[in-house]
Amino acid sequence: MNLTAVRSNRNKLMLLAVLVLLCAAAYLLVEVNLDSPKLFAYAMKIRTPKLIAMLITAFAIGGASLVFQSVINNTIVTPCLLGMNSLYTLIHTAVVFFLGSGSIVATHANLSFAVDVLLMGIAATIIYSWIFQKTNHNVLYVLLVGTVLTSFFGSIQTTLTRVMDPNEYDTLLSTLVASFSNINSEIILLSVVLLGAIVWFLRKDLALLDVLTLGKAQAINLGVDYDRCIRRLLLGVTLCIAVATAMVGPISFLGLIIANLSRQLLKTYRHSQLVLGSALFGMLVLVGGQLIVEHVYTYAVPVSVFITVGGGLYFLYLLLTRKKV
Amino acid sequence: MRIHELTKQYDGKTVVDAVSFSIPKGKVISLIGPNGAGKSTVMGMISRLIAHDSGLVEFEGKDIGKWKSKELSKRLAILTQSNNIQMKLTVRELVSFGRFPYSGNRITPEDSAIIDRAIAYMELEAFQDRFIDELSGGQRQRAMIAMVIAQDTEYVLLDEPTNNLDIYHATNMMKIVRRLCDELGKTVILVLHEINYAAFYSDYICAFKNGSVAKFGTVEEVITKENLSDIYQVDFEILNIAGKPLSIYY
Numbered sequence: 001m002n003l004t005a006v007r008s009n010r011n012k013l014m015l016l017a018v019l020v021l022l023c024a025a026a027y028l029l030v031e032v033n034l035d036s037p038k039l040f041a042y043a044m045k046i047r048t049p050k051l052i053a054m055l056i057t058a059f060a061i062g063g064a065s066l067v068f069q070s071v072i073n074n075t076i077v078t079p080c081l082l083g084m085n086s087l088y089t090l091i092h093t094a095v096v097f098f099l100g101s102g103s104i105v106a107t108h109a110n111l112s113f114a115v116d117v118l119l120m121g122i123a124a125t126i127i128y129s130w131i132f133q134k135t136n137h138n139v140l141y142v143l144l145v146g147t148v149l150t151s152f153f154g155s156i157q158t159t160l161t162r163v164m165d166p167n168e169y170d171t172l173l174s175t176l177v178a179s180f181s182n183i184n185s186e187i188i189l190l191s192v193v194l195l196g197a198i199v200w201f202l203r204k205d206l207a208l209l210d211v212l213t214l215g216k217a218q219a220i221n222l223g224v225d226y227d228r229c230i231r232r233l234l235l236g237v238t239l240c241i242a243v244a245t246a247m248v249g250p251i252s253f254l255g256l257i258i259a260n261l262s263r264q265l266l267k268t269y270r271h272s273q274l275v276l277g278s279a280l281f282g283m284l285v286l287v288g289g290q291l292i293v294e295h296v297y298t299y300a301v302p303v304s305v306f307i308t309v310g311g312g313l314y315f316l317y318l319l320l321t322r323k324k325v
Numbered sequence: 326m327r328i329h330e331l332t333k334q335y336d337g338k339t340v341v342d343a344v345s346f347s348i349p350k351g352k353v354i355s356l357i358g359p360n361g362a363g364k365s366t367v368m369g370m371i372s373r374l375i376a377h378d379s380g381l382v383e384f385e386g387k388d389i390g391k392w393k394s395k396e397l398s399k400r401l402a403i404l405t406q407s408n409n410i411q412m413k414l415t416v417r418e419l420v421s422f423g424r425f426p427y428s429g430n431r432i433t434p435e436d437s438a439i440i441d442r443a444i445a446y447m448e449l450e451a452f453q454d455r456f457i458d459e460l461s462g463g464q465r466q467r468a469m470i471a472m473v474i475a476q477d478t479e480y481v482l483l484d485e486p487t488n489n490l491d492i493y494h495a496t497n498m499m500k501i502v503r504r505l506c507d508e509l510g511k512t513v514i515l516v517l518h519e520i521n522y523a524a525f526y527s528d529y530i531c532a533f534k535n536g537s538v539a540k541f542g543t544v545e546e547v548i549t550k551e552n553l554s555d556i557y558q559v560d561f562e563i564l565n566i567a568g569k570p571l572s573i574y575y
Binding site: 217223 | 410430
């Protein structure tokens with residue numbers, strides 16, 4: 001890439017970052033009574049964790065979706081197509097089901113999250129590396145198996161909740177249907193630590209992403225240990241999705257939208273820029289969306305509805321305008 | 326490079342059966358044979374893209390599996406037919422990837438000079454800022470070769486480089502192969518379907534039949550009426566044109 005393109009992309013990213021900052025500031029300060037310190041402190045106490053949770057979610061989903069697309073070598077897939085969201089929901093339900101809602105694992109938010117993420121990491125590594133090996137990295141088969149698994153996990157989860165004690169189910173529900181108005185803010189610190197650890201742990205693999213998109217044969221030709229790298233990156237993707245799902249519940253189209261917006265805006269192969277763009281777009285969509293939901297629609301329409309409707313339309317647009325899928 | 330008793334099975338069916346031969350340095354070696362004879366599988370195993378079941382691929386005195394992937398990528402380049410690159414890449418960016426084994430994602434001034442030379446060698450200067458998905462098949466193939474040149478390896482493996490190219494581009498491709506060997510001193514190993522391209526442009530030919538080496542030797546030794554009729558089960562006539570044994574079949 002020539003230098004002017006790199007610089008113009010840097011400017012675009014800066015602009016995005018400024019927009020995110022403006023949105024974040026607006027989210028914190030709109031309609032806050034600045035005269036009374038007590039009211040101000042109260043508003044901050046409510047809004048800050050929500051804002052942080054949204055930023056974390058955006059980073060996790062944006063990064064994970066973009067990495068996932070590059071690993072699969074297809075730009076209209078998202079990790080939820082492989083059933084990662086449903087797997088997380090299933091694991092969370094299963095933990096409560098088998099240990100009971102009164103157990104220490106279920107009542108302690110951070111412990112419950114840690115156990116879920118651990119199980120998710122193990123289960124996903126086994127399931128997904130098996131799928132990839134079995135299908136020889138054939139995207140179509142992987143997606144097909146993934147779609148089947150999504151409903152499979154979903155059915156098991158439904159079955160578990162149906163045979164569950166109604167009281168247990170009631171407690172489960174409050175943590176299960178996390179959403180943007182009911183953000184699971186207790187696990188923020190743990191999530192940040194976890195995401196930081198993932199990025200640090202995978203820094204070498206992330207640097208290989210540019211080469212991975214040349215395809216398996218070329219990546220191996222250029223000296224990449226392909227299978228190991230893919231395995232590690234997929235584990236990272238899974239954990240990021242687990243964090244996001246635990247924090248705000250499943251949002252299917254977000255990853256697709258922001259990863260593709262980033263690709264469209266930056267038109268580059270450089271993943272350092274693409275991932276950043278994707279995360280920033282995610283923050284913009286989530287914080288901006290929530291801002292509108294809270295102050296224009298006064299909570300009448302949840303932000304996930306906008307994302308799903310907008311995402312659906314954008315998905316159709318991508319399908320129709322692309323020559324090749 | 327030495328291949329010793331290489332064997333590969335798929336679902337219990339032996340597709341490559343105890344194949345052994347040595348690859349002479351600084352020459353063009355073509356692997357030919359009918360469909361399913363195992364030539365592409367052998368190529369895959371030589372290039373570490375396909376794992377072998379038993380046998381040994383010895384590269385510069387060391388088992389190819391024991392080489393560090395990164396070190397190997399400085400000595401051996403592979404070009405396969407499956408080039409479905411989804412990224413928006415310009416020709417220059419693609420060629421730059423050839424330097425990845427040396428410098429990772431950071432291109433040094435020295436790398437830039439090598440990339441410039443590779444682009445000039447393939448006469449791609451005019452296209453270097455074009456996106457590869459906007460190029461014709463022949464141009465894209467040349468861009469891929471430029472990347473291999475930038476990779477600066479002693480060995481170059483090409484899997485059916487003339488596939489999907491018309492005779493103009495295919496012939497040019499074969500001339501490039503010859504230049505890689507004669508001018509840049511590389512050892513080029515390629516899988517070919519067209520017997521005459523193999524006969525005209527290579528130094529050695531390895532002919533496969535039913536997963537085994539039917540014949541390995543210089544062009545003159547392998548391209549004979551009897552050998553080809555036996556390997557392909559079709560009648561052949563050999564003509565001597567420009568000092569090379571070219572074949573017609575009917």
